[in-house]
Amino acid sequence: xxxxxxxxxxxxxxxxxxxxxxxxxxxxxxxxxxxxxxxxxxxxxxxxxxxxxxxxxxxxxxxxxxxxxxxxxxxxxxxxxxxxxxxxxxxxxxxxxxxxxxxxxxxxxxxxxxxxxxxxxxxxxxxxxxxxxxxxxxxxxxxxxxxxxxxxxxxxxxxxxxxxxxxxxxxxxxxxxxxxxxxxxxxxxxxxxxxxxxxxxxxxxxxxxxxxxxxxxxxxxxxxxxxxxxxxxxxxxxxxxxxxxxxxxxxxxxxxxxxxxxxxxxxxxxxxxxxxxxxxxxxxxxxxxxxxxxxxxxxxxxxxxxxxxxxxxxxxxxxxxxxxxxxxxxxxxxxxxxxxxxxxxxxxxxxxxxxxxxxxxxxxxxxxxxxxxxxxxxxxxxxxxxxxxxxxxxxxxxxxxxxxxxxxxxxxxxxxxx
Amino acid sequence: xxxxxxxxxxxxxxxxxxxxxxxxxxxxxxxxxxxxxxxxxxxxxxxxxxxxxxxxxxxxxxxxxxxxxxxxxxxxxxxxxxxxxxxxxxxxxxxxxxxxxxxxxxxxxxxxxxxxxxxxxxxxxxxxxxxxxxxxxxxxxxxxxxxxxxxxxxxxxxxxxxxxxxxxxxxxxxxxxxxxxxxxxxxxxxxxxxxxxxxxxxxxxxxxxxxxxxxxxxxxxxxxxxxxxxxxxxxxxxxxxxxxxxxxxxxxxxxxxxxxxxxxxxxxxxxxxxxxxxxxxxxxxxxxxxxxxxxxxxxx
Numbered sequence: 001x002x003x004x005x006x007x008x009x010x011x012x013x014x015x016x017x018x019x020x021x022x023x024x025x026x027x028x029x030x031x032x033x034x035x036x037x038x039x040x041x042x043x044x045x046x047x048x049x050x051x052x053x054x055x056x057x058x059x060x061x062x063x064x065x066x067x068x069x070x071x072x073x074x075x076x077x078x079x080x081x082x083x084x085x086x087x088x089x090x091x092x093x094x095x096x097x098x099x100x101x102x103x104x105x106x107x108x109x110x111x112x113x114x115x116x117x118x119x120x121x122x123x124x125x126x127x128x129x130x131x132x133x134x135x136x137x138x139x140x141x142x143x144x145x146x147x148x149x150x151x152x153x154x155x156x157x158x159x160x161x162x163x164x165x166x167x168x169x170x171x172x173x174x175x176x177x178x179x180x181x182x183x184x185x186x187x188x189x190x191x192x193x194x195x196x197x198x199x200x201x202x203x204x205x206x207x208x209x210x211x212x213x214x215x216x217x218x219x220x221x222x223x224x225x226x227x228x229x230x231x232x233x234x235x236x237x238x239x240x241x242x243x244x245x246x247x248x249x250x251x252x253x254x255x256x257x258x259x260x261x262x263x264x265x266x267x268x269x270x271x272x273x274x275x276x277x278x279x280x281x282x283x284x285x286x287x288x289x290x291x292x293x294x295x296x297x298x299x300x301x302x303x304x305x306x307x308x309x310x311x312x313x314x315x316x317x318x319x320x321x322x323x324x325x326x327x328x329x330x331x332x333x334x335x336x337x338x339x340x341x342x343x344x345x346x347x348x349x350x351x352x353x354x355x356x357x358x359x360x361x362x363x364x365x366x367x368x369x370x371x372x373x374x375x376x377x378x379x380x381x382x383x384x385x386x387x388x389x390x391x392x393x394x395x396x397x398x399x400x401x402x403x404x405x406x407x408x409x410x411x412x413x414x415x416x417x418x
Numbered sequence: 419x420x421x422x423x424x425x426x427x428x429x430x431x432x433x434x435x436x437x438x439x440x441x442x443x444x445x446x447x448x449x450x451x452x453x454x455x456x457x458x459x460x461x462x463x464x465x466x467x468x469x470x471x472x473x474x475x476x477x478x479x480x481x482x483x484x485x486x487x488x489x490x491x492x493x494x495x496x497x498x499x500x501x502x503x504x505x506x507x508x509x510x511x512x513x514x515x516x517x518x519x520x521x522x523x524x525x526x527x528x529x530x531x532x533x534x535x536x537x538x539x540x541x542x543x544x545x546x547x548x549x550x551x552x553x554x555x556x557x558x559x560x561x562x563x564x565x566x567x568x569x570x571x572x573x574x575x576x577x578x579x580x581x582x583x584x585x586x587x588x589x590x591x592x593x594x595x596x597x598x599x600x601x602x603x604x605x606x607x608x609x610x611x612x613x614x615x616x617x618x619x620x621x622x623x624x625x626x627x628x629x630x631x632x633x634x635x636x637x638x639x640x641x642x643x644x645x646x647x648x649x650x651x652x653x654x655x656x657x658x659x660x661x662x663x664x665x666x667x668x669x670x671x672x673x674x675x676x677x678x679x680x681x682x683x684x685x686x687x688x689x690x691x692x693x694x695x696x697x698x699x700x701x702x703x704x705x706x707x708x709x710x711x712x713x714x715x716x717x718x
Binding site: 005006007008033075076077078079080082086087089101102104105108109216219221229230232233234235236238239242244246247248253275276277278285286287288289291302326338340342343396397400401402404409410411414 | 420421422423424425427428429430431432434435438439441442465466467468469470471472554555561562580581582583584585586587589591592593604605607609610689
């Protein structure tokens, strides 16, 4: 049983229950089990009724009591399923504009964005919003599922027309990899099994797509970035002088023997060991968690960064950021917030609000500077300490920040560095 | 060049990141240890996260006094192996001291008594972060739980107070008297836990493996025969080959009929299982919102 070679894929789904999203997720969750069942003949077969699966999912969808009482869904729900090829994490949110911040949360670590379109309605405002969020959050792959094909007679014309509309819209966005799949979540067409009603479609089923989309390149393996998270000092007899800088590789590939530079000091040294509890490694890459040992005894602590001398992030106290606001209290011009970037913390002040962005149209409003909950804006921040940043497009880890209210401690905003 | 991580190694890396973040952001963390597979996994990951130093926090076990013997034996051996300090909060002592009352009746359990004992232990120890082995796939009230879960000064969980978590950025800031529960294995499924424990050859309590035991049925669940549960006259005992999928104490842990006596067989069984892992937990069945209600009161 070689389960240890399966990869992990995170994807987002957004939309209302009416879109057929629950039915779709239900199919993925429960039909993936049946793939395992085929593999193990020794296991007793379990009778499964489609109805049973749907009932379970309905209970899962609105888990919190206050949600059911108020009839709303507050948050991102994480659902899990696996096939022999991959393990999947679904970040599921409602699609309404008042949940923009939830969609952004779910999108932040996603490899794939699954966008549902109702074939009867085509590309609507919600579709555009989901695509814009995917672009803003730099989700590497988009799969557009054109659902309810059974209600449009499985028409190839309808499908092609929707595909055309979406591609026209998406050409304005920063999206590279878009796929289209005509499906019927209700009947199961092209979800796990190929549709018998659409032989004009020669592409992959959704499950095949999810199992095979190439995600290995979704990390940045070029620009070396190692934010120091924790310093390990055993102080015991066996490891008396051991001083390890523990953290998660945020970019690039670090090799034993590499010459590196430390930020903010600027000192250079050599990597003598890349340590883990399972033994040392010759190299480390994102998203591995390792412990790095350096040749020289230098002053390095949490919040500092190990990089390569000839490929440094920008060391700056002034950053331009696309912010999404999460709090009821609006973003204050000249407001002061705590800012977290990788393992580093500082205070910052909002120096300027450039514009508010319309999440449905991408239109930039330079007059309306009231940035309230769920709003997206481009702002300028000045920090009390230099941060070591990359553009978000280059590296999602070193290009992202969160803003924290100094009085309430709430996370009030998140940002992507431009 | 191929820079791929398997899903288990990626989950491991994420959990190690979260454990290190707790050590960095909090003054006095503690790891809640129940002796079940999830807390065994979590403490094992903590060993890896801080290697070659010891994990910088003690283990806390809330002992209802109704545990399976195997659980206690395993706990003691495991703690010694990891070289960590063990703190035990005792429900029995609290009952003896008079500030906690035992439940009565056929379905009496000390499960909900753990909460006040836990809160007192956290307060006494002045712990500002408690690590727990909860996973989001376990139960519907956990699907939306955070890695870093804020608890107010009463130890209570309020869905409206929870902070969004994006990328790798965890906001562990708090006011005096508040603390956090942190769940490093949030993204692991039951199957992931078993596969990883098998891959790493981590020892596990024998309860998880099929064995013969005297059991009886109540409300659709099989329970082990124990002096801690009052049996009704019509609840007949029979010997069956069973194992536990999840281990609470003896009064609330259901057992499953199974012949899976090795990790390989357990993994096969779980891969295709339709019933949820906690389906055998009578503590979850008390009402549809049992877990959520208990969380709001400060339970795990």
